[in-house]
Amino acid sequence: xxxxxxxxxxxxxxxxxxxxxxxxxxxxxxxxxxxxxxxxxxxxxxxxxxxxxxxxxxxxxxxxxxxxxxxxxxxxxxxxxxxxxxxxxxxxxxxxxxxxxxxxxxxxxxxxxxxxxxxxxxxxxxxxxxxxxxxxxxxxxxxxxxxxxxxxxxxxxxxxxxxxxxxxxxxxxxxxxxxxxxxxxxxxxxxxxxxxxxxxxxxxxxxxxxxxxxxxxxxxxxxxxxxxxxxxxxxxxxxxxxxxxxxxxxxxxxxxxxxxxxxxxxxxxxxxxxxxxxxxxxxxxxxxxxxxxxxxxxxxxxxxxxxxxxxxxxxxxxxxxxxxxxxxxxxxxxxxxxxxxxxxxxxxxxxxxxxxxxxxxxxxxxxxxxxxxxxxxxxxxxxxxxxxxxxxxxxxx
Amino acid sequence: xxxxxxxxxxxxxxxxxxxxxxxxxxxxxxxxxxxxxxxxxxxxxxxxxxxxxxxxxxxxxxxxxxxxxxxxxxxxxxxxxxxxxxxxxxxxxxxxxxxxxxxxxxxxxxxxxxxxxxxxxxxxxxxxxxxxxxxxxxxxxxxxxxxxxxxxxxxxxxxxxxxxxxxxxxxxxxxxxxxxxxxxxxxxxxxxxxxxxxxxxxxxxxxxxxxxxxxxxxxxxxxxxxxxxxxxxxxxxxxxxxxxxxxxxxxxxxxxxxxxxxxxxxxxxxxxxxxxxxxxxxxxxxxxxxxxxxxxxxxxxxxxxxxxxxxxxxxxxxxxxxxxxxxxxxxxxxxxxxxxxxxxxxxxxxxxxxxxxxxxxxxxxxxxxxxxxxxxxxxxxxxxxxxxxxxxxxxxx
Numbered sequence: 001x002x003x004x005x006x007x008x009x010x011x012x013x014x015x016x017x018x019x020x021x022x023x024x025x026x027x028x029x030x031x032x033x034x035x036x037x038x039x040x041x042x043x044x045x046x047x048x049x050x051x052x053x054x055x056x057x058x059x060x061x062x063x064x065x066x067x068x069x070x071x072x073x074x075x076x077x078x079x080x081x082x083x084x085x086x087x088x089x090x091x092x093x094x095x096x097x098x099x100x101x102x103x104x105x106x107x108x109x110x111x112x113x114x115x116x117x118x119x120x121x122x123x124x125x126x127x128x129x130x131x132x133x134x135x136x137x138x139x140x141x142x143x144x145x146x147x148x149x150x151x152x153x154x155x156x157x158x159x160x161x162x163x164x165x166x167x168x169x170x171x172x173x174x175x176x177x178x179x180x181x182x183x184x185x186x187x188x189x190x191x192x193x194x195x196x197x198x199x200x201x202x203x204x205x206x207x208x209x210x211x212x213x214x215x216x217x218x219x220x221x222x223x224x225x226x227x228x229x230x231x232x233x234x235x236x237x238x239x240x241x242x243x244x245x246x247x248x249x250x251x252x253x254x255x256x257x258x259x260x261x262x263x264x265x266x267x268x269x270x271x272x273x274x275x276x277x278x279x280x281x282x283x284x285x286x287x288x289x290x291x292x293x294x295x296x297x298x299x300x301x302x303x304x305x306x307x308x309x310x311x312x313x314x315x316x317x318x319x320x321x322x323x324x325x326x327x328x329x330x331x332x333x334x335x336x337x338x339x340x341x342x343x344x345x346x347x348x349x350x351x352x353x354x355x356x357x358x359x360x361x362x363x364x365x366x367x368x369x370x371x372x373x374x375x376x377x378x379x380x381x382x383x384x385x386x387x388x389x390x391x392x393x394x395x396x397x
Numbered sequence: 398x399x400x401x402x403x404x405x406x407x408x409x410x411x412x413x414x415x416x417x418x419x420x421x422x423x424x425x426x427x428x429x430x431x432x433x434x435x436x437x438x439x440x441x442x443x444x445x446x447x448x449x450x451x452x453x454x455x456x457x458x459x460x461x462x463x464x465x466x467x468x469x470x471x472x473x474x475x476x477x478x479x480x481x482x483x484x485x486x487x488x489x490x491x492x493x494x495x496x497x498x499x500x501x502x503x504x505x506x507x508x509x510x511x512x513x514x515x516x517x518x519x520x521x522x523x524x525x526x527x528x529x530x531x532x533x534x535x536x537x538x539x540x541x542x543x544x545x546x547x548x549x550x551x552x553x554x555x556x557x558x559x560x561x562x563x564x565x566x567x568x569x570x571x572x573x574x575x576x577x578x579x580x581x582x583x584x585x586x587x588x589x590x591x592x593x594x595x596x597x598x599x600x601x602x603x604x605x606x607x608x609x610x611x612x613x614x615x616x617x618x619x620x621x622x623x624x625x626x627x628x629x630x631x632x633x634x635x636x637x638x639x640x641x642x643x644x645x646x647x648x649x650x651x652x653x654x655x656x657x658x659x660x661x662x663x664x665x666x667x668x669x670x671x672x673x674x675x676x677x678x679x680x681x682x683x684x685x686x687x688x689x690x691x692x693x694x695x696x697x698x699x700x701x702x703x704x705x706x707x708x709x710x711x712x713x714x715x716x717x718x719x720x721x722x723x724x725x726x727x728x729x730x731x732x733x734x735x736x737x738x739x740x741x742x743x744x745x746x747x748x749x750x751x752x753x754x755x756x757x758x759x760x761x762x763x764x765x766x767x768x769x770x771x772x773x774x775x776x777x778x779x780x781x782x783x784x785x786x787x788x789x790x791x792x793x794x
Contacts, residue, residue: 005428005439006438006439008439010432010435010437010439010440013431013432013434013435013440014430014431014432014435014439014440014443014638015430016427016430017426017427017430022423022426022427026419026423029414029422029607030413030414031402033411033412033413033414034407034410034719035407035410035411037410038407038410038411038719038721039707039710039711039714039721039722040407040710040713040714040719040720041401041403041719042402042403042405042407042411042719043410043411043719046411073470073471073609073637073640074470074625074637074638074640075637075638076625076626076627076628076637077470077625077637079627080624080625080626080627080636104627105626105627105628105636106625106626106627106628106636106637107627109626109627109636110626110627112626113622113626117514205638210426210642211638211639211640211641211642211643212470212609212640212642212643225510227477227624227625228471228473228474228477228503228624229473229477229503229506229507229509230473230476230501230502230503230506230507231473231502231503239473239477239502239503239506240470240471240472240473240474240503241411241471241473241602241608242608243470243471243608243609243640243643244608245607245608245609246608246609246640246643310436313436313437314436316437317436317437317438322431322435322437322438322439322440323437324435324436325436
């Protein structure tokens with residue numbers, strides 16, 4: 001039975017693959033099943049396909065050399081690879097790392113593992129929009145600092161960080177800069193040179209590529225200790241048989257994203273703005289989260305007072321509307337978002353957060369349908385909420 | 398242009414996917430594109446599919462509880478996960494590890510990384526067939542030993558290790574046992590209970606599943622530190638969005654392998670034996686490597702004196718015959734196989750090794766064609782070899 005996609009506003013969690021991506025992958029699931037390391041015709045065919053995808057991926061982020069792209073199995077692997085591989089490769093230089101408090105769990109938890117092995121981590125602050133202050137980055141750098149890791153765009157609230165400005169500082173100080181660009185690459189133009197980053201994580205599914213393919217950009221000359229030791233794949237930086245079909249799909253998706261970016265963004269931003277306007281107008285006591293302007297065009301994160309995100313998700317799902325509450329990676333853990341707490345948002349309010357992430361195939365009618373559907377759900381849930389009743393009695397609503 | 402598969406005897410490097418595997422994957426590349434962590438219908442559909450695949454995979458290795466299967470992106474990741482994750486989780490118990498000298502590079506190189514962080518490693522010896530002696534394992538265990546890792550079947554010469562016997566020893570001594578069963582699971586019956594292992598690596602492609610899906614079996618109650626930190630996927634043991642289509646394909650391939658194993662093995666073993674007999678008879682100064690009986694049914698590894706493996710591969714490839722020389726993961730590095738050196742095989746002879754790995758779709762006519770094709774290639778290469786000429790003059794051929 002085919003599931004009903006419904007109104008799908010959960011593109012940050014998973015995006016549908018482009019038809020041409022699937023078409024490009026299928027031969028590598030069928031006749032071109034070889035191992036790129038094999039020294040015969042079938043292997044060579046796969047090796048060429050991977051190098052083509054590497055070139056396509058490099059172009060999307062304006063990397064000067066395709067050899068700067070190291071393919072990984074997912075964004076989490078790319079982030080772990082950078083956050084563990086750089087400090088270990090540069091341990092002779094120092095043992096201090098700087099991160100923001102709104103990073104993805106794959107950064108936050110990798111950091112904890114590093115701390116257990118003797119690294120010191122400085123966690124910066126963010127303002128109420130989730131923004132890092134470049135001056136704080138500068139003040140936090142010590143002679144021991146080897147790596148600064150600050151995400152490009154936040155996957156929960158969409159806030160964009162001033163990476164280029166931070167990159168200027170890290171270059172001056174001779175410190176390496178990693179950015180988790182999983183939420184941005186494919187959604188907005190990203191240029192590793194303009195951003196002055198040394199390492200960047202990206203993932204295929206963010207631009208309608210398949211699961212199972214992602215990459216870490218490693219600027220030429222930067223050493224990184226492998227996370228996966230073994231064979232000489234990826235020039236010895238990531239062992240393991242390459243996931244050829246997924247990597248091929250990533251390349252095709254990267255090329256499509258390059259070509260269509262402007263049109264996609266214009267369309268998506270207009271829908272997102274309409275959704276935001278509609279919801280803020282129709283639902284009382286709702287707040288838009290993240291930066292008002294320095295924000296990913298595809299993301300709308302709102303906090304709804306006196307209601308739990310999970311309950312809203314379930315009611316919306318019953319009406320065929322698929323959205324999220326915080327990051328997909330933690331949604332089932334039912335924890336309050338560390339991103340929102342870092343932004344100074346009250347824990348109770350953060351639990352009432354909804355994350356709408358739009359895609360190129362969404363339509364105006366879908367936005368209008370959601371704007372219609374949410375207000376009665378919120379009202380119904382509030383009517384059941386003792387907190388809401390109390391607040392009402394106190395004249396706070 | 399479709400490449401010519403030709404006569405494909407390189408199944409250890411990559412095996413063609415079963416048509417039903419591809420069919421099962423395609424919906425998850427198209428309409429079922431969701432994130433298993435998403436709390437809506439699309440996410441749930443993917444989560445159910447993964448749990449089904451987990452059950453199918455658990456059954457193939459007779460794991461009692463599907464929760465003992467942790468999906469990874471490849472066999473190399475599973476091996477790194479075990480070899481780094483167990484010593485780190487049990488560091489309070491000791492810092493000594495025991496491995497065989499014929500392990501895959503993903504074990505050998507993971508060990509080197511561990512050694513840099515203060516672990517001591519004992520490398521066992523093997524006999525000329527590549528076999529580990531269980532008594533040497535027993536003697537090597539110290540009160541500091543936390544992990545023994547010995548592969549189930551060797552990917553280069555096919556030799557099967559006495560894992561059940563070793564498992565009896567490690568259980569008695571209270572030491573954990575990991576086995577890299579990437580080359581065996583799907584090719585011969587594998588039962589984690591009978592083998593008495595605590596951890597086992599396996600990969601989907603070994604049984605005609607897709608690239609991008611593999612697993613580490615982690616016996617209930619065994620702790621393991623994640624290699625990929627981040628979200629709560631795989632019960633917190635392996636973060637990162639699950640590669641749903643690949644995992645689904647792995648499950649379908651596992652179920653097919655269970656059902657067809659006996660027929661597949663009978664067919665493959667007969668072909669392999671015919672190939673071995675034909676080649677040893679037709680080519681002078683050729684030696685079969687690995688154990689004569691305790692060997693994977695799909696593998697024939699031979700060493701051809703006075704000729705380089707690479708040259709033979711190229712000539713065979715021109716005739717449409719796809720085979721390997723040593724492990725695919727190191728083939729392009731053109732190094733002499735550490736497996737063969739550990740078996741006491743002369744380096745020059747090891748460089749003349751050829752690895753034929755057969756699959757269920759191979760046919761008798763293909764075997765006969767290879768038996769026809771190889772002797773003139775060997776003769777031609779030998780005629781060009783100064784070493785061969787000298788040996789001939791000395792009456793050694």
